[in-house]
Amino acid sequence: MNSKKLAAEKAVEFIEDGMTVGLGTGSTAYWAIQKIGERIKEGLSIQAAASSVGSEDLAKQLGIPLIPLANLDLIDITIDGADEVDNNLNLIKGGGGALLREKIIASNSKKFIVIIDESKQVDQLGRFRLSVEIVPFASNLTINKLRELECDPQVRSLNNKPYITDNGNLIIDCDFGKIPNPEALNGQINLIPGVVENGLFIQMASLVVVGFNDGAVKAYPGQSART
Numbered sequence: 001m002n003s004k005k006l007a008a009e010k011a012v013e014f015i016e017d018g019m020t021v022g023l024g025t026g027s028t029a030y031w032a033i034q035k036i037g038e039r040i041k042e043g044l045s046i047q048a049a050a051s052s053v054g055s056e057d058l059a060k061q062l063g064i065p066l067i068p069l070a071n072l073d074l075i076d077i078t079i080d081g082a083d084e085v086d087n088n089l090n091l092i093k094g095g096g097g098a099l100l101r102e103k104i105i106a107s108n109s110k111k112f113i114v115i116i117d118e119s120k121q122v123d124q125l126g127r128f129r130l131s132v133e134i135v136p137f138a139s140n141l142t143i144n145k146l147r148e149l150e151c152d153p154q155v156r157s158l159n160n161k162p163y164i165t166d167n168g169n170l171i172i173d174c175d176f177g178k179i180p181n182p183e184a185l186n187g188q189i190n191l192i193p194g195v196v197e198n199g200l201f202i203q204m205a206s207l208v209v210v211g212f213n214d215g216a217v218k219a220y221p222g223q224s225a226r227t
């Protein structure tokens with residue numbers, strides 16, 4: 001049973017004609033984009049905003065109409081994956097390096113639906129290294145500041161070169177261990193000059209849809225639920 005696909009397809013049921021839809025990034029969001037593509041072929045009429053070049057390319061292949069990002073106003077619904085979801089429905093995202101665009105799109109969405117398989121559920125965030133996007137200028141200085149937070153910062157690399165985001169920045173993966181106060185840590189990190197954004201998504205989820213290996217799907221409403 002593909003639990004990522006189950007969660008993704010459940011979430012796509014919330015999309016209605018005429019909506020502006022935020023497309024997430026990653027292996028779970030992939031299934032949501034595929035399902036949206038299917039529904040477009042069946043006559044669904046929407047416009048979409050992609051959170052990464054990869055998702056934009058996939059949407060184009062599937063014939064999903066994309067709205068130019070500069071024209072984006074309010075997004076009706078965004079569907080995206082996560083690396084971890086805690087009991088308060090706070091998230092760690094950014095494993096695929098798309099956290100900045102994802103956070104901009106999610107925070108401007110009336111409804112933000114998070115889709116995960118059951119392995120992503122945790123009691124407390126911190127099993128997964130937290131991604132921090134920083135500008136390349138004097139990156140060592142910014143990394144030193146992150147090190148002061150005692151998180152063993154590591155520059156993400158790809159093919160033996162620093163990984164560069166869609167925005168031309170670096171990703172620093174930080175191991176904080178268990179994160180007892182994600183809200184405070186989010187503020188501390190984002191106050192460091194040179195940091196663009198980090199992968200903590202605090203009280204942003206309207207709904208978390210979890211796919212289970214036995215075929216069950218459960219949905220948990222978040223505190224930011226507006227509908």
Ligand SMILES: O=C[C@H](O)[C@H](O)[C@H](O)COP(=O)(O)O
Nearest residue numbers: 026027028081094096097098
């Ligand atoms: O930057 C990547 C995103 O935050 C992804 O949504 C996240 O890493 C989850 O990806 P996946 O669904 O592939 O586990």
